[in-house]
Amino acid sequence: METTLCIDQYTPHKSASSGAAVASPKPERTLSYVDAVREATDQEMDRDASVILFGLDVDDPKAIQGTTRGLVEKYGPERVFGTPLSEDAMTGVAIGAALAGLRPIHVHIRMDFLMLSMNQLVNVAAKSSYMYGGKVKVPLVVRSMIGKSWGQGAQHSQGLYSFFMHVPGLKVVAPTTPYDAKGCLIAAIRDDNPVMYVEHRILHFQKGPVPEKLYTVNPGKARITSPGDDVTLVGISYMQLECLRAQRYLDDVGVSAEVIDPIWLAPLDIDTIVESVRKTGRLVVVDNGWTSCGASAEIVAQVTERLQGVRDVRVQRLGFAPVTCPTSPPLEAEFYPDSRRIAAVCNDLVHGKSQNWYPDERPELKDLEFKGPF
Amino acid sequence: MYEPLYKSLYRIRRVEEEVARIYPTDKLKSPVHLSIGQEAVAAAMCAPLDRHDIVFGTYRSHATYLAKGGDLKAMLAEMYGKGTGCTKGKGGSMHLIDIDAGVMGASAVVGTTIANAVGYAYSVKLKKQSTIVMSFFGDGASEEGVFAESLNFAVLKKLPIIFVCENNGYAIHTHQTKRQGLPDICGRARAAGLPAELIEDNDILTMHERATAAVNALREGTATGPAFFECKTYRWKEHVGPGEDFKLGFRSKSEAQPWIENDQVKRVAALVPAVARKQIEAAVEAEIQEAVAFAENSEFPDLSELTTDVFHTVSTPAAIQKAA
């Protein structure tokens, strides 16, 4: 059933704005997200000798969930290596190597650990091109993962990409499907700018169609993953899956949701979202992070700025509860928005008032549960 | 002296074995970083500390928590995600805390608590308290910038802190020699100006003796600043979870064998008279049984707990005005 959700994203549809990525033809092959990331890295390393891959544990037996499996054997320990536990310095090292012409991919098994890299990312990587008047470039990819469930808790669960969206000079991408995982990673590696590439651990288990050839899913293009008329539903990263599930629940009550995956958060394809909201008049943004100053806040703000005085728009944001992620299962369940809550919120927004409708769980739309140990 | 040491060791070992036994039932929806094989470090280093002394730990802190006298019921309930847990089900196994026992918490982000322990020690010194602070961390943590920065400050300010590097040779699956150009953690501590001692072979009696001397020196004022211990030890289980990891191929069972044979729990057991040993073991088993039952029978936290504690209630605007 997860495969269905992903395959559906490739059924042909009309893109709202000419800039939006149009659905790709259905490819033959199915890969997991993990394998899509691995293949993109492999193909780019094969194509371009300046691509190097490092980070804590990229060469260990678990190979970052399998995303780096086999690469040290294939490209050798000079181009693929594990690092000391030194995120700050290793980020600076990555920037230095990029300044010298390499294309480093720096991997972090948790996005939370990027907090140790903030100085180098925000003060150096993001700013070098501008503050040196365009004389240098930092073609760097920083891969990091968001955790969920199994009590990963306070410091192993954060989706902190809005921190990076805030800073000019950084690109941010959070692909949902295996198809986009591959295409975005290739685009990120070829980009001459620092790109924060964000993966969700639950998405790693997803399977979907992935062409064998090299292709890019380019910055600044969103995808309409399911067309509809009544409400625009934007889901970021893992929340895209919950939105697609919510759209199924909404079908049952005759509400037609148009689901959009922004894919790239910076640069953000606001045109596609604005065009959709111009049609539906309603916008729900579901983020895999907190709403305050988050990606959802940014999207809602940009849409309202564009449509004010043009179209009456109702908006709603959903995201993490405004607290630290708890570990106890019932509290954790309450912490995250899920498809049924999203559906109920959309339904209320469409009808303009509380409908007291909360769908019964459909087993085929249940979330995958991560099993420990991680 | 052997009896309390044995009790501490045996209690840690048995609690963790119990955690490993329960784990496959899915009742502990929590990552567990077991210290089976490494108990000697926490047991020996915490032995000379008083209840009011302070320890800071890591996600692999079950041993430290227990050795410092942390409440077992609250620990297990926490791992079950219950409202009676030491953080009410909010922090989980990686953030154990027991303020009454001087356990000031633990972090899942490697290296972070080293600096926090130094800050605590600064306060101790400023307030002229007799408290001693002990900071536990792994060999991997010594590679983080915060390690060097914290040691420097502790030396600069002559703080009453003892650093304990639990060197189990690995950070997850990567050996120390694959991560450190010069695998000499004591050397780096010395370069920062600390007296540093390397204790080999997971030797609990040496650790106990040296820790006692360091604690006494701070208490009596013969030492006027921090001390550093690197304790060589070995993790028997996988990095996280209840199983073994030898099949992954990064280390071999034969590498582990001498450490397993040199089991400090057995070693100290042999030094305790049989009757006393039986009594200790029976008491620990009873305590564990009771704690497991407590954890199982406790309720999950009320959903209203989701939104409490984001800010500390004491710091309400009214309280802040009053304080001023």
Ligand SMILES: Cc1ncc(C[n+]2csc(CCOP(=O)(O)OP(=O)(O)O)c2C)c(N)n1
């Ligand atoms: C800052 C940071 N980087 C990476 C990690 C991922 N990680 C978790 S445990 C660990 C190994 C730590 O090794 P060590 O300090 O020796 O402690 P041990 O697990 O051996 O007790 C790593 C790399 C982390 N938690 N925090």
Ligand SMILES: [Mg+2]
């Ligand atoms: Mg270690």
